[in-house]
Amino acid sequence: MARRGAVLLSILAGIALIAAWYGYIVLFHVPSYVLPRPDAVVLSAARAFGSGYIWAHLLFTAEATVVGYFLGCGVGIALGGALAEWPTVERALYPYIVVFQSMPKVALAPLLIVWFGFGIESKIVMVALICFFPVFINTFVGIRQADGDLIDVLRVCSASRANIFWHVKIPAAAGSIFASLQIAVSFALIGAIVAEFVASKEGIGTVIQQGALAMDTGLVLTGVFILSFMGMIGTAVIRFVHARVVFWEGRGEALTRPSTLPG
Amino acid sequence: MSLLGPADLLAPAAARHDAAPRRVVLRARDVSVTYQTKRGAVTALEHLDLAIGAGEFVSIVGPSGCGKSTFLKLTAGLLAATSGRVELDGAPITGPSRAIGVVFQKPNLLPWKTVMGNAVINARVLRMDRAASTARARELLRSVGLADFERNYPWELSGGMQQRVGIVRGLVHDPSLMLMDEPFAALDAMTREQMTLELQRLWRTTGKTVLFITHAIPEAVFLSDRVLVMSPRPGRIIEEVAVPFSRPRGLETMATAEFGALCNRLRRLFTSVLGLD
Numbered sequence: 001m002a003r004r005g006a007v008l009l010s011i012l013a014g015i016a017l018i019a020a021w022y023g024y025i026v027l028f029h030v031p032s033y034v035l036p037r038p039d040a041v042v043l044s045a046a047r048a049f050g051s052g053y054i055w056a057h058l059l060f061t062a063e064a065t066v067v068g069y070f071l072g073c074g075v076g077i078a079l080g081g082a083l084a085e086w087p088t089v090e091r092a093l094y095p096y097i098v099v100f101q102s103m104p105k106v107a108l109a110p111l112l113i114v115w116f117g118f119g120i121e122s123k124i125v126m127v128a129l130i131c132f133f134p135v136f137i138n139t140f141v142g143i144r145q146a147d148g149d150l151i152d153v154l155r156v157c158s159a160s161r162a163n164i165f166w167h168v169k170i171p172a173a174a175g176s177i178f179a180s181l182q183i184a185v186s187f188a189l190i191g192a193i194v195a196e197f198v199a200s201k202e203g204i205g206t207v208i209q210q211g212a213l214a215m216d217t218g219l220v221l222t223g224v225f226i227l228s229f230m231g232m233i234g235t236a237v238i239r240f241v242h243a244r245v246v247f248w249e250g251r252g253e254a255l256t257r258p259s260t261l262p263g
Numbered sequence: 264m265s266l267l268g269p270a271d272l273l274a275p276a277a278a279r280h281d282a283a284p285r286r287v288v289l290r291a292r293d294v295s296v297t298y299q300t301k302r303g304a305v306t307a308l309e310h311l312d313l314a315i316g317a318g319e320f321v322s323i324v325g326p327s328g329c330g331k332s333t334f335l336k337l338t339a340g341l342l343a344a345t346s347g348r349v350e351l352d353g354a355p356i357t358g359p360s361r362a363i364g365v366v367f368q369k370p371n372l373l374p375w376k377t378v379m380g381n382a383v384i385n386a387r388v389l390r391m392d393r394a395a396s397t398a399r400a401r402e403l404l405r406s407v408g409l410a411d412f413e414r415n416y417p418w419e420l421s422g423g424m425q426q427r428v429g430i431v432r433g434l435v436h437d438p439s440l441m442l443m444d445e446p447f448a449a450l451d452a453m454t455r456e457q458m459t460l461e462l463q464r465l466w467r468t469t470g471k472t473v474l475f476i477t478h479a480i481p482e483a484v485f486l487s488d489r490v491l492v493m494s495p496r497p498g499r500i501i502e503e504v505a506v507p508f509s510r511p512r513g514l515e516t517m518a519t520a521e522f523g524a525l526c527n528r529l530r531r532l533f534t535s536v537l538g539l540d
Contacts, residue, residue, distance in 0.1 A: 149371045156339045157385040157436065158359040167384065171375040248374035251418035
């Protein structure tokens, strides 16, 4: 019952929000080039998809986001693992990582355009850079926080470092890694859009910018909603994979969990 | 099986127990361990000597923090002695050995592996034959009543069942010496009693040499051939008590006057070394 009540409340809140949006425009005579009516946005979206105009842009942004995401996350996991496992590498790279971490990565976007051009390459690199950090940090911390008692189980059997790494450390860090992969989804979209804003011929970021220049706020909001939809899909996919890969997560410290089984 | 060494380790329990002088499996010679901490040096063990014969079940009892676990880590090859040496089958222990199996205080099962996956992890790490180690694990799991739980995950098991898997894991690679670090400390009293009986049975059927660490005196007396009493830090062996009761021992053994008297003797020893009286 509580669940159904919550769904109902959620729908009501949505209706209230759209009504407030509508009411605000009507009440204060807001011109459509400042804020379009909700139905105008729907119409604008229908036009954009109907004419096929938006698809190429959508695919461009999606490709930049997905490729950059896998690149940045992959390098993040690899480097995080290497630094956690080899303290010498950690000591050598640590100062540079601190500098790089405190840098707002989007500030590099103009430079990336100079280096990698107006095409998709500069967007991919931007996405990869911005995704890299959370994943790198969480991989590093996750591995370092692996339970020493579990490591001892393998150590007493003369397990190699590689054995301990794959059997204990990586699975122990998996929950933390996936948490960062989740964060990286929204980071990835930010990276793609910022790079497109700086300079691009294609992409949802370009659509938004052109829409704003043409005072077509309906198109701008269409672009924004497409992005949030892309983010939602990405997050849902990662959440799905997370729950299946790290299936033991939240099962608690084995012994402290009460069990219904005898003995 | 050949990596286990002499065949007498695998001989039936009955043949072992009356054999007079046993071959020494584990020997500690004048072992001292000093830790460096921020507050200076802490001596955990000092001039510790002991010898454990093949097939023997020996317990070390001592107050908390006396260095029992330090000695176990030393034997497991996770720690190096500051002076003196620990020998396994006459050779000094310099690191982890496949001839040793360890059962920890907590079950320490990997939550991402099934009961079977956890049971065979040591065998996998040691690159032992997969089919053979799986068969052996299956046999051991059956003997501790977990035959139907092979595919379950640790969190689906009770504490007692988890520790049974921990014991099976320590046995699968067929070590000659088992080190057990207060393996039942985290269990409730009923489960603990049952596990003690099971361990005795398992020990009698496998013929392993066992070094059992505990602070529960009745548990030590019930299970052991000999009980070694350790002093508070710096730990050394201050008393050795042979347990005369015949095997197999049952719950009725614990109810006898002799059992109670032996426990009391050990308890008095404790209170006197701790200066409690």
